[in-house]
Amino acid sequence: MNSAEGGAAHIPAFSLSPYRFPIRLLLVACALGVAYVVAQKINPYGIEPGRSEASRLLFELFDLNGENNVPTWFTSMVWAMAAGLAMVASRREFSPDAHRRLSWSLLGGVFLLLSLDEVGSLHERLLGLAGDTIKRSLGLADSFYYSWAPMGMLLVLLVAGLFVPFLLRIPRGVAARLILAGGVFLSGSLAIETIGSSYEAGLIASTDVFRISWHRLIFVEEVLEMIGAILAVHALLWSLALSPAAVASPEPSMLTSAPKQPAHG
Template sequence: MEKFSLSVSVYSKKIKIIHYLFLLLFFMNLLSIFFKYILGHPHVYGFVPLFDFDSENNIPTYFSSIILLISAVLLKIIAIFKKSISDDFHLNWSVLSFIFLWMSVDELSKIHELLSGPIKNLFDLPRIFNYAWVILGTLFILILFIFYYKFLLNLPKKTMFYFVVAGLVFVTGAIGVETISGYYRYVSVEKDFVYIIMITIEESFEMLGVIIFINGLFQYAEDNISRIKLKFEP
């Protein structure tokens, strides 16, 4: 008995919702910055912490976690299809799905931030590595690139372009801007207007990177998969 099927024709209509939601959240964050740092009102009946990119367990945090989860689900669906046709790279898609699932969970729990303390205790690091977890993050990205280099080269050029751009945008925010903001936080001590702008750039780049990746996944599905049907049997 057929349980579900995926028609990739949803791309052109449905994926735009994510774009609009990101733009809305970005505007709300700017508005919260205006209230907090320009007018000096840090709460405004809960509006500021609800949309502040630097706050946790709020709407932007859940949005980031959800789009990472969407990526994980799409990757797993493609992996199942690839396995059904005995594609050599089906495991690569599955591993990517697990990585994005972990990132979705981590976005809510912030487990990676807990690594900074132990790393700084073990090593005498330069001050620029105030957020020391970026060292492990950079190492993980390099290892991932080495193992996925052949995978990337075997993708259609359009998909490879989406994936590479998405990766560069995401890493620029998650590693590059995070490193700079961490150093600035160490120097300035307080979270001032400059710091919150850095956080806005960092979080925006991370969200945009994932959104570009989702676009690439849907485009890949449109070009390579007409319909996916899965059957679950006792």
Template sequence: MQIKISISPRAVVKYLVIVAIFFTVVSTGIQICKYVFDYRDDWMKLFNLDRELNFPTWYSAFMIGFCAILLRVIAIGKKQQGDRYTADWKLLSFIFMLMAIDEVVSIHEILIIPEVSEALKLPWFLHSMWVIPGTVFVLWFVKRYWRFSRHLPLKSQQHFITAACIYVGGALIMEMIGSHLAEAQGQQYLPYALIATVEEVMEMSGIIMFIYGLLYYLSQWSDTLNLQIDILNPQPKPFHSKIKK
């Protein structure tokens, strides 16, 4: 049986953007209701971009996981072609898989310890301590993948670099600004809530841009992707009858 599925990068991104806009509008409305009109209800936590383990979190994790799958598909194709950058694609897929897991369980949040940052007298932009290893990782990533990015087509270079800048701008830069506001005013204020919303929106936008870039790269690399899935039937175990003598 052969199943043909047609995928348009623009169509995929259009629906991803619609959902992201929905979460952004709802979350912004929630923040205004919470801090301006003092309306609070349990259902609001399900759509708050500044909360964990809710609909926006799972949506972001789904998109990052989708990136990991697309990267894995590209890596498999590159391996079949004997491409020299196969290992780079595989590593990218692994990194995005870890990012999807972290999006759900928020491992990086463990490093947000205000007492430690105060004891070390860190500058205001490092009060959210996880940005330190985050910055180190970004620097390593740039060094590791700079040569890799140069071999990509110009359009794909633009897509991937733009996506990375948007995502890092949200995950690190806006996190630094948000941590400064949290230290100065606390987290239970509208300005901090809006900064946190911008941070999450930039992260989602960066991932959506990266998904578009990957789909575009696949479309330029090969307009037809043949995916074969073999479903193996379990072999029945031989039946040995025992004859009692």
């Protein structure tokens, strides 16, 4: 009989710093942003006449608005990491509050959907039809170039309302970090996207003070989305580094200083 049958796999423990590891992810995100700018300069949008095939491939590889390339894989990986950490938080929940354990799992599910959305553009495919209906019913047909945007806003409000009780039950430092991560992510995925919608629809135009271009909007939007995902990882690592006493109580006195963290990672 195989000795592994009926047993359990033992995975060596490892530790990640709530600060150093996210900073490393942030440096990667900055490098991808720079790579996009460089590729854009070499061959704008990858279609500039007379440019080499190598420059076109370079742009496609680092196009922040593209699919199946390095920035997409990176952002999807970060969200998947956040989903895994949320599941770990659910398993290690010290509080007997079943609502908190379930909420951590649901948060992990949201992060997993965001990871899948990065590689599959689910929001455009699944929310587009519903968005068209909402735009027509509210008379917003000319206000959004992207039909999924109105539906996305409603979905964000629904999810935010669903997690308000959970955010009030967890330590305030963790809740504040999760709210910051969501705010940064949404400022890119919805706020900048809405500006891009209005720009594409011709409702706003570039001025001498605010020079709007598709290239700049894409850069800001995608970088903010990457930073939002990284901040979510930071929030979850910070939560997992808290002591059992701090996790069990949302009182601000428990969170006057950052949790002690291991030297690794």
